[in-house]
Amino acid sequence: MRELRDRFHQEIAKVVIGQTAAIDALLAAALVGGHILLEGVPGTAKTLLARAAARALGLSFSRAQFTPDMLPSDLTGTVTLRGGDLVFRPGPVFANLLLADEINRTPPKTQAALLESMAEGQVTVDGVSHLLPQPFIVAATQNPIEYEGTYPLPEAQLDRFLMKIEMGYPSAEDELALLRLDRDGLMPATLGDVGAVTSAEDLLANRQSVAATTIHEDVLNYLSSVIRRTRQLPSVELGASPRAGVHLLAASRSIAWLAGREFVTPDDVSRIAPAVLRHRILIRPEAELERYSAEDAIKAAIASVPVPR
Structure with a gap:
């Protein structure tokens, strides 16, 4: 309960300064199996927050960079011929927490493939359905400023997101604290120090308590x-x-x-x-x-x- 929230915040704070509302929203969404849309200008820690949250929640993580030429199979996976047999090669959607980066930059056909995974917890490739790992959470990001070359999300897909969080610029104090963080190149050196405060199994069990x-x-x-x-x-x-x-x-x-x-x-x-x-x-x-x-x-x-x- 409260202890889980406090420990989650402590771990995320090792790499993300401020953004309390977004941190709370990610945890709340994970506890009910919801998806979250993070909107903010570049450089406001959207991707970093998703990576750190996956580590803190003990979840597998993958990232899909959405682009105008992205195909549904780039997200869901493909069937290939190997040794005379057809073998399914899972795409990045097969993770507990999927970061759908710049989701509004990909065409509607690929967005529809993501919608199936969000709504059904499965993907269909060559007529065969494949269940996704549970819990399955989509953390999608989009830039509110750039509209050129984008495909606005339809209302049907927006309605699938449990919450939309607007990630703005940090306060003066938070920005100073951000600059004081130790770094390995450009990334916070403490990202590897983010420890798990729960697990996928415990999250699923806690859903019953929340319900x-x-x-x-x-x-x-x-x-x-x-x-x-x-x-x-x-x-x-x-x-x-x-x-x-x-x-x-x-x-x-x-x-x-x-x-x-x-x-x-x-x-x-x-x-x-x-x-x-x-x-x-x-x-x-x-x-x-x-x-x-x-x-x-x-x-x-x-x-x-x-x-x-």
């Missing part, structure tokens, strides 16, 4: 009302889906469990709601011209729903 975290009917109604309210706001073209409600419930249970509680509070729901909902809400063009954002819509939805006592 058993109780939520009072009043809090459940509060959560549902927030989701429904996002669809009723006049500035919103597409509100949160029913899947968004399921994901918000799972994420709320996860952060409550990590806080050492066996029940979900309204504060858990409102605190994690922006991360769970920000990538699922589409704002009307006329509202965007007024600089109204998904964050504003989420705040308005939460503010308009009475908090249960």
